[in-house]
Amino acid sequence: MPSYQAVLFDFFGTLTCSVQRGTAHQATAELLGCPSAALTEVLDRTYYQRASGRLGNAEATLRWVCDQVGVHPSDRAVRAAVASRHRAVRADTRVRAEAVPVLAALRQRGVRTGLISDCTHELPAFLPQLAVAPLLDVCVFSVQLGCCKPDPALYRAACRQLDLAPAECLYVGDGGSQELTGAVRAGMTAARLAAPDLVDHLAFNVDRSWHGPVLTSLAEVLDLLTPVPCTVPA
Structure with a gap:
């Protein structure tokens, strides 16, 4: 099992619970x-x-x-x-109960974290108010970059900001926007979050034929990691 240097997450349906348009x-x-x-x-x-x-x-x-x-x-x-x-x-937008603990646990292990999201103008505006914001090292938004998943430019932008190669990153998402196959094409390992609440999730262009790793809980991300070796001074 590889030692990833970073885990990159989708936002809607991954760091958040299932999304449906409400009465507002x-x-x-x-x-x-x-x-x-x-x-x-x-x-x-x-x-x-x-x-x-x-x-x-x-x-x-x-x-x-x-x-x-x-x-x-x-x-x-x-x-x-x-x-x-x-x-x-x-x-x-309701952040998953396990999102903050998982992000905090990753950072405690020395693993960097990031967000890659297809979104309109609202998310970049209110993300700083959410509890997950201080636990994300990088945030890449489609509405700011000018392209949507599965365009490799989104994944490359996150890697560039982290100064990491795609092979050093794990990508986790619910599968909307063909994001999982897009991450793999960009050189990352990807895992699909298939939490029970996502049955009714509002998503477009979903990865229907995904055959890679599948998680039923965001906490299972931690099981995909091996400890990052510590460098002991000589």
Whole structure:
């Protein structure tokens, strides 16, 4: 069993519990003046376009979404809807109970930690408020880098920030966005988190044919590691 120097995690559905859109999203639709179902359909259909960050900032992106829905709210309404959407996505986000203990245990073992997430503008804004934030050495967000998983640029960016080779890193995710096969193609070892709550998880472009390691709990990540040798001064 290899001695990994770092473990890189997906965020939604991995460091967090299963994600579904909650009732708070209704307020965003109301501010934009469109049916909630119409907004949800466009959000689902355009996820990767929005998560790539290529549509501009949060306001420009939501304005583009409105064009797809066929509504034309005022600038004031769009600004209010951006804040509403931020609150709604934050409300959907519940960090797994074992996330902080696992990240802390990895760091105690001398293993570095990181995050690679497909996301829209909300996550980079509220991640610093979460308990996992101080336990992550690097964070790579698709909306900031300009591409989504399984693009190797995301994995390489994390390795570059850690000054590690891909082979020295373990990647853990629920399998959305073909992230596991993407990690393997980038030169990493990957493991799929298949926790029971993920049956109803909102995910796109899932790795359906994954045949690699499968974990039923985030805590099982620790079982994939061997102790990192300590260097004893001569």
